Amino acid sequence: MKGRVIKSTGSWYSVQVGESVLSARLKGKFKQDELKLTNPIAVGDWVELAKEPNQETAVISEILPRENYVIRKSTRKQHFSHIIASNVDQAILVITMKSPRTSLGFIDRFLVSTESFRIPAILVVNKRDLMSGEKAEDWLLDIYEIYKPLGYQVMEVSAASDLDLKEKFEPILANKSTLISGHSGVGKSTLLNALVPEAKQHTQEISGFTAKGVHTTTFAELFALDNGGDLIDTPGIKEFGILDIEDQELSHYFPEMRAFLGKCKYNNCQHLNEPGCVVLEKLAEGYIHPYRYESYVNILNEEDDHR
Numbered sequence: 196m197k198g199r200v201i202k203s204t205g206s207w208y209s210v211q212v213g214e215s216v217l218s219a220r221l222k223g224k225f226k227q228d229e230l231k232l233t234n235p236i237a238v239g240d241w242v243e244l245a246k247e248p249n250q251e252t253a254v255i256s257e258i259l260p261r262e263n264y265v266i267r268k269s270t271r272k273q274h275f276s277h278i279i280a281s282n283v284d285q286a287i288l289v290i291t292m293k294s295p296r297t298s299l300g301f302i303d304r305f306l307v308s309t310e311s312f313r314i315p316a317i318l319v320v321n322k323r324d325l326m327s328g329e330k331a332e333d334w335l336l337d338i339y340e341i342y343k344p345l346g347y348q349v350m351e352v353s354a355a356s357d358l359d360l361k362e363k364f365e366p367i368l369a370n371k372s373t374l375i376s377g378h379s380g381v382g383k384s385t386l387l388n389a390l391v392p393e394a395k396q397h398t399q400e401i402s403g404f405t406a407k408g409v410h411t412t413t414f415a416e417l418f419a420l421d422n423g424g425d426l427i428d429t430p431g432i433k434e435f436g437i438l439d440i441e442d443q444e445l446s447h448y449f450p451e452m453r454a455f456l457g458k459c460k461y462n463n464c465q466h467l468n469e470p471g472c473v474v475l476e477k478l479a480e481g482y483i484h485p486y487r488y489e490s491y492v493n494i495l496n497e498e499d500d501h502r
């Protein structure tokens with residue numbers, strides 16, 4: 196039979212098969228592709244499984260081909276990567292100006308990763324209630340100015356107190372599989388609980404000392420929405436290490452650069468300081484935002500460090 200992995204807690208997986216949820220595990224050697232993964236099976240995966248004789252549990256024999264996935268470098272194991280979730284229709288990145296602060300560089304890394312699979316991404320600015328004054332206005336303005344023209348939807352919420360979250364998100368989430376990601380403490384589980392009250396995900400105050408989240412959610416988990424579709428809550432991530440993207444390829448995942456690719460003088464242009472570079476021209480003309488270009492250069496340099 197066929198099912199979808201809705202939770203993974205190490206060696207046991209919860210697999211949704213029709214109306215029921217089975218506890219399943221992998222047995223024996225498992226064929227993996229060349230990716231070195233800390234998690235061979237990810238939440239969102241469709242798997243082939245069979246009931247174990249005389250038991251309530253099941254054994255997974257195969258992972259069906261993934262339509263897409265969001266992946267990052269493992270922070271614990273070098274040369275390994277971790278699939279955050281697979282087979283998603285879209286991704287919500289929850290961002291906060293403070294408590295904790297989300298950097299533009301972090302947002303851009305995440306977006307490069309979703310762009311590489313053409314997964315639409317939505318930026319949800321949370322903890323709006325904590326933002327006031329000129330600094331907050333400037334920060335928000337930057338977010339809108341940088342990301343809206345690139346085609347990313349931007350929303351503002353206070354997940355802990357807004358009463359209209361269901362109405363606001365329903366049209367966006369209906370009948371889709373949506374990943375929720377972001378730093379620890381930005382309010383991913385708080386938002387999820389507002390949208391799927393039965394989920395009752397544990398949430399926890401951020402550390403007063405570091406103003407950072409305390410990694411409350413430790414496993415990814417998929418929750419069904421009332422009106423079709425599902426939401427995947429995930430553990431907070433500190434850094435988003437980008438994986439397996441060639442230098443030449445990186446600009447393809449910056450939508451504002453995509454339009455100009457192939458127009459530079461040199462066809463192997465990396466848009467750094469080459470003569471006749473159209474990306475640099477567009478940057479000077481203001482078509483490409485300097486912060487985004489900075490992220491591009493940072494990711495390019497970081498990638499080099501790992502070779």
Ligand SMILES: Nc1nc2c(ncn2[C@@H]2O[C@H](COP(=O)(O)OP(=O)(O)OP(=O)(O)O)[C@@H](O)[C@H]2O)c(=O)[nH]1
Nearest residue numbers: 353354380382383384385398399400410411412431
């Ligand atoms: N002021 C304010 N606090 C919020 C808001 N949303 C969430 N919080 C608080 O932020 C803290 C962290 O929220 P969580 O939902 O646990 O954060 P998370 O993103 O799931 O964190 P991890 O599971 O560690 O990745 C909790 O104390 C929430 O009550 C909000 O809109 N405004």
Ligand SMILES: [Mg+2]
Nearest residue numbers: 383384411412
């Ligand atoms: Mg959480």
Ligand SMILES: [Zn+2]
Nearest residue numbers: 459464466472
């Ligand atoms: Zn160029």
